[in-house]
Amino acid sequence: MLGLLIWLIPLIGSGVVLAFGSDRERFVKIFSIAIMLFIVFSSIQLLGSKGEITYPWIPELNLNFGILLDNWSTLFVLFISFVATIILIYSFTYIKEGIARYYSFFLLFVGSMIGFVLASNLLQILIFWELMGVCSYFLIGFYYRKDKSVKAGLKALLTTKIGDVCLFLAVLLFFLHTGSLNLSAISSIGQMNVIGILFVIAILTKSAQFPFYFWLADAMEGPTTVSALLHSATMVKAGIFLLLRVHSLLSPDVIVLLVLASGISMILSAILALTSKDIKRVLAFSTISQLAFMTLGIVLLKPSVGFLHMLNHSVFKALLFLCTGIFIHISGSRSLRRIKLAQRYVPILFVTFLIGILSLAGIPPFSGFWSKEMIFTSSLESHSFVIISVFVIGSLLTFLYSFRLLFDVFDGDEGKEHQGLMEFSIMGLAFLSLVLGVIELFVVKLHFDSFLLSLGIIGIGGLFSYVYFQRRVFSIRLPDILYDITENEFYMNRFFLYISEVGIGFTQWVYNTLERAIVGSTDVLASGILFVATSGYKTIENIIVHSVDKTISKTTTTLSNLFYKMLELDMTRMEEISIRKLSKKIHKLFKYSQTSYLNYNILAVGIGIIILSFLIIVL
């Protein structure tokens, strides 16, 4: 039950906040922190429990919500809830407008992320996968008056929607082949190329890897807290988590594809992290590079090593982002040229940021070191030169860009401390990261040869970054063309922009030609019928009605004239004559009844009386 409530309550809470939260800042904050605390406690409660529970959703179609509790899901939920709670506390001072909107989508996101991680069937995975994308869209476009951030949100949503579509189809095909949506059916399906490729595309879009990496860098237009939570600590990890769930389904061919994409994205984004001039973009590219690192760890080595790195990364990357939020707050800019802090003015900030950087770079005993150590151990076990070199290059580049960032930022004389809750939360995250390092110290077994490898990377990387980034002993002048390429972030963004512009242009062209023709033809049809009707009416009126009229009237007049001439004249004469004669005859007839003789009169009266009395008797 707790497994259901832990994501249901934030989802409901988000609706409550959106509906009743406007202009009630205090209520919103207390309400959302209460929900987050509930999540933290229940995730601690869930830790270590195992099992699967199903709740019917649409029984007619056999669609269910299900909770799958195992080590991966419970552990990841624990991390999500801790990181999200700390970021929520940070947001209290960081977010100053649109309170209801922000916290509502924050809770919606947390609920969907936890629902995604705990899902036991692919439908639920799909549902929360897409919901996370929607939250991401809203939160990136949180400053909705800024055209840039709205565009970035739209771009993020549409790019990840490509993955959603692929996931949708993959889930349906999975259902077709197994007759079930349950994750446990994965073992029965075997390795399917089509489903595998669809899953891989979904994973690549969500975790922002090549060729879809561009949306994540643009997503940095959102508030920094959002970047910390969604675009480094949790949401982009959904792709990795899905990979963990379905990796047994991928055939070797599909894995080759995935490895190629991840390898390319690891190297490209590391280069971009080294060259970018926007601090949030540096972190974004570093996130992509780390996500690719995890992906490679999962598919080339063991899933557990990738998983551990994912957990560590979510803490220290959130920490780095939150520190960055304060940097931006202090210097008012995201450009690395403008952020020039002095460590003596901001000691707490410096220490916490340093902890994050050391973890990212993989320096013992900080948390990132241990997961990298495990990755090295198992890559050495694979005895493959390619695999080893991929991970070595990856971590060397990671080392370089993390120290470049550190040296670039703390290279000035700005700074003011006392950021209240924001400082408190970065301290919390730094503490969490340290604790993780200590725990892993006891958990992870150290192997001598891989430790040596790590030390080698640290030595080379440390030397180079000290000489190049800190002391600036020499500088490498890149050819202009390379400079252009990195400036444009390998043109992928432009490429997709170009495609979308062409697409919109094409639709407008079709609209102006074909569609106007179709609608126009209906117009022509309508006006044609109207024309035919009206002009036809006129013609009919002219021709038929008039002619009928005329003929009728003509014939009647002629006929009547004829009759008149023929009959009427004679008739009158005849009538005159006959009436005269008739009246004379009547006159003669009745002349005798009006004589003045009394006898006649009395006789007539007597007859009358007899007739009357006869009538009375009879009737």
Added chain:
Amino acid sequence: MDLIIISFLLLFFGAASCLFSKKKAGYISLFVIAISLLSLVLQGSSGFREYRWVEPLGVTFGILLDNLSFPISLIILLISLIASFFSMDYMKGKKNVHIYFANLILFTAGMYGAILGTNFIQFYVFWELMIIPAYFLIAYWGHGQATKIALKFFIFMHAGALMILFGLLWMYSYTNSFSFVEIAQLHSLIPLNVVRWVSLLFLIGFGVKMAIFPLHGWLPDAHSEAPAPVSAMFSGLMIKVGAYGIGRIVLPFFGFYLINNNFWMIVVGLVTMLYGGMMALAQTDIKRLFAYSSISQIGYVFFGLSLMNPTSYTGAIFFIINHAIVKALLFFISGVLIYSVGTRDIRKMGGLLKDMPLTGFACLVAVLALAGTPLLNIFVSEWIIFQGGIQSGNILATGMAIGITLLTAAYALWMIKRVFFGNKPTILKVRPPTLKMKITMIILALLIIVIGTWPTPWIQMLV
């Protein structure tokens, strides 16, 4: 049953009394439609009754309620009710509003009667009856070249109706019956080569009403130039009556033939959804955008019906309901925008979220539902349609249909971006929407969320 027939007659009585009551016409229409809705709900989801109508010809007036007609008539009355509620504020100050309401009731009654019909005669009579008030609603209260557009609408609708009339008479020559129940048993009497042509006639007839791709020319003008509540009824309800016709007549009677010949139907469905989506992307007029979006969405319904699979059929009917709610909300929002901002041109709008937060969020909910976001209503119906598509073996077509949802998301969210986000143009004056408009939007947006998260009762109604 008797309750339904009384409430149905009450609709006509209400329409007549609207003519004599200039002030209270809106309330009359609200009242009679609400009574109809109530009696439909009280009646429940199944029933059959026939009344004598034109006895010498053996024509009956019947009421047929089953898992197809009940949900659709429910949504017709619901959206009509909301539309007349919305019209009370939206049409305020327009001329001859009482006649508008009379037409609106008659329009509802036409659709309702066609859906309830148990026989072809009744179906055809009400099918024609719904065109006439719709014609007046566009011609008299519409915008732009309303008369010409209304005439065009009427011609197209009537041509489609004649196709249906021709088809049904052709069928009658073999079956000697107009009753749906009897034809269901007698349709084997029709020779196969006649079935081919009759089914084509019906498909074209219903396709005109649904605005399937090459026959959609009347829709963009009619939907965009009618007053907003009427557009909501057109797009949400009227074009769905065509889909109902396919579900009621074409599939049961000709399904045995079409199931092996549905390739072109699937292609037409796919082209319709793709074409409508593309055209929606190119629009700058918000109502035209929604009109093309309707074409695209009706493509999904047609696609679901043409797969000839029980699952996707359920999905398509569920899609009709969900799309009716979503598209009605979107057209109401376009009405709110016309009322508040005074323009339909997307290029003149921007940054309206600040001044119209409720409208903005309602629009976001509707648009996200349109784009197939989970836990909003359309997702469930899309899932069911596509599940049926996969099960019926049309994997490529289903994959393409799923891919086209990307296009839906693109045009819908781009519209949101241009209307509600960004900076507000300084010349734009915003008049706050009235309470009735707000209530309308809240009800429909909540309905989208409720059905999306808890679709079980609706699906029970359909299965």
